[in-house]
Amino acid sequence: MTYSYTKHHQNPFQDNSAHHVATELFPNGDCETAQSIIPKWPNYTPTPLVSLTDIAEAAGVSKIFYKDESGRFGLGSFKALGGAYAVQYLANQKPGEDIVVCTATDGNHGKSVAWGAQLLGAECHIFIHANVSQGRADAMAAYGAVIHRIDGNYDDSIAACIELADKHGWHIVSDTSWEGYQEIPRQVMAGYSVMCREILDRLDGEKPTHIILQAGCGGMAGAVIGALWPHWKDDMPKVIIVESDMSDCVYESLTRDEIYLVNITEETMMAGLSCGEVSELAWPPIKYGVSNVITINDDGVAPMMRWLANPTDSTRPSIVGGECSASGLIGIMAIQSNTELALATGMDENSKVLVLGTEGNTDPEIYKKVMEGEI
Ligand SMILES: Cc1ncc(COP(=O)(O)O)c(C=O)c1O
Incomplete structure (x- = not known):
């Protein structure tokens, strides 16, 4: 080789x-x-x-x-170190609030967020694109997350996540950042x-x-x-x-x-x-x-x-x-x-x-x- x-x-x-x-x-x-x-x-x-x-x-x-x-x-x-830690950080910023978290992922980050949410008893929504394997989707569902599979690629799954987060007041716990979304x-x-x-x-x-x-x-x-x-x-x-x-x-x-x-x-x-x-x-x-x-x-x-x-x-x-x-x-x-x-x-x-x-x-x-x- x-x-x-x-x-x-x-x-x-x-x-x-x-x-x-x-x-x-x-x-x-x-x-x-x-x-x-x-x-x-x-x-x-x-x-x-x-x-x-x-x-x-x-x-x-x-x-x-x-x-x-x-x-x-x-x-x-x-990724276990990142998403789950950010979920905990977010929960500490919002004491007494029943937070709902969401993210787009191709697998590993979503698993971390789902795990972190499960530990806190928080609702969690995960957005995956058309080609994320079923094995990875199942692994996230096993931590209690609701899986949303969308058409398109990873960047399309981010767009879908932002849209539903805005609509429902969910908190995005993303591993990537953009203008105005950094903390x-x-x-x-x-x-x-x-x-x-x-x-x-x-x-x-x-x-x-x-x-x-x-x-x-x-x-x-x-x-x-x-x-x-x-x-x-x-x-x-x-x-x-x-x-x-x-x-x-x-x-x-x-x-x-x-x-x-x-x-x-x-x-x-x-x-x-x-x-x-x-x-x-x-x-x-x-x-x-x-x-x-x-x-x-x-x-x-x-x-x-x-x-x-x-x-x-x-x-x-x-x-x-x-x-x-x-x-x-x-x-x-x-x-x-x-x-x-x-x-x-x-x-x-x-x-x-x-x-x-x-x-x-x-x-x-x-x-x-x-x-x-x-x-
Ligand atoms: C196993 C693994 N390695 C590396 C990376 C790359 O990390 P980043 O997207 O932060 O560049 C990822 C991202 O999901 C990953 O899951």
């Missing part, structure tokens, strides 16, 4: 001294608050940071640190920062040279940059974004220097990355914090998921990694297989790369087919 990329852009705006964008993203110690609250939730345990020795060797880098989010609160993805997505992003706290604790002073972040709406990437930049400041590792070439909104926005809406006409297998527009809050950290963006197609996704599950170094644990988790690793392999790209990203045999294994087996039917080689 050769892992390859489809497009690359080197971002001329990247500036390591611009870490003020991180402070502007989280002006009120939002990350610190989330990092003090979430670890007190029942069944909290930091997720592992695994050294992928075999993939690092094959890629020709010194180390790959893989943050394995497959076990996060039993929900199977890092809740900011808290979602602050929730994600718990991953960064755990990573820093586990690295114990060891510093990666590169951080690979997969992007849908860029909320996770913005949050990770926003949470880690104040730590490393001018010495921030190089941040590289990986996107699906079917929903390459970060690529299209960075090349144009403005948020650009990509019309998604085909759905990537990496369902969580299928968003057509960069979150407004995530734009400044992405614009100034990201060195390079590459896009990939779906070809390497299933092989990489199988490689995660079947280590080629017997000392490395088997990992349950879902479609989105494969993307960062495909990114490393693609960069190292291309001399020009390796030079452009500064990746070489001495590099220590941090990747986020953002999901595990979030769609059991698809996961099984991938493992059995049917996909």
Whole structure:
């Protein structure tokens, strides 16, 4: 299997001294608050940071640190940290009110919101687009959410969610933000920062040279940059974004220097990355914090998921990694297989790369087919 990329852009705006964008993203110690609250939730345990020795060797880098989010609160993805936390934040802002929450999602965020709502006994409405798998819809319904399946793509599901929220007075708990709607997505992003706290604790002073972040709406990437930049400041590792070439909104926005809406006409297998527009809050950290963006197609996704599950170094644990988790690793392999790209990203045999294994087996039917080689 050769892992390859489809497009690359080197971002001329990247500036390591611009870490003020991180402070502007989280002006009120939002990350610190989330990092003090979430670890007190029942069944909290930091997720592992695994050294992928075999993939690092094959890629020709010194180390790959893989943050394995497959076990996060039993929900199977890092998204468990964001939506549920924002639901709790919202409820605290509205004491005594029977809040109804809603969101659009391609699966993982909705599960988090549904879980958070269920814990509070709040009504929850989830909007999914035509291509969200039934397995993902059922997983959200299992947390008591009402599922609304609409025609169109992810961005159409957001429009439907906003319309019904306005009509019924529901509270939108979105992982993406737009003009005039920021406070809740900011808290979602602050929730994600718990991953960064755990990573820093586990690295114990060891510093990666590169951080690979997969992007849908860029909320996770913005949050990770926003949470880690104040730590490393001018010495921030190089941040590289990986996107699906079917929903390459970060690529299209960075090349144009403005948020650009990509019309998604085909759905990537990496369902969580299928968003057509960069979150407004995530734009400044992405614009100034990201060195390079590459896009990939779906070809390497299933092989990489199988490689995660079947280590080629017997000392490395088997990992349950879902479609989105494969993307960062495909990114490393693609960069190292291309001399020009390796030079452009500064990746070489001495590099220590941090990747986020953002999901595990979030769609059991698809996961099984991938493992059995049917996909
Ligand atoms: C598993 C997984 N990884 C990565 C992402 C990308 O996150 P964002 O949309 O914040 O860029 C998502 C989004 O749903 C996801 O579900």
